[in-house]
Amino acid sequence: MMRAVLLADLEQGARALLARPDCDWPDLAATMIAQAHIADKYRKRTGRAHPDWGNGTLHDRAIRLPxxxxxxxxxxGFHEALSVLLQTYIASRHQNR
Known part of the structure; x- marks a missing residue:
């Protein structure tokens, strides 16, 4: 799993969702979480941040998006975006067990 999710990660992730139509939020949330996970694996393997997706945190992935x-x-809509992001994160944790 990607690095620990903190409040700053959730705020930046929700801001990335808010920049898109709400119908895109579930897919974008899942994509950001998956890419942060891949970036964390890349960071562990190479000792460097992923060139496109950051250092393995949701925050670093989200700040690279509008x-x-x-x-x-x-x-x-902020709280709704936050809810979508958090629900998606929780679901991804259960899938990766």
Missing amino acids: RAPIRYPTPE
């Missing part, structure tokens, strides 16, 4: 700007209070 993202919605940070606004406070949280933008419309």
Whole structure:
């Protein structure tokens, strides 16, 4: 599995989802998580970050994508995007056991 998921990972991942139509969120969330996992394996094998997908964190994967700007209070749809991302992450953990 990829590196530990922290709050910053979830925030950046949700911002990446918000930059896309909500119908794309489940696929994009799954893709980001899978690519972060592959990047972590690459980092462990080579000692370097993956050239396209980062260092194996969801944060590093997400910041390489277009993202919605940070606004406070949280933008419309942020909590829904966060929910999609977190549910996808939890499902991926159960599949990889």
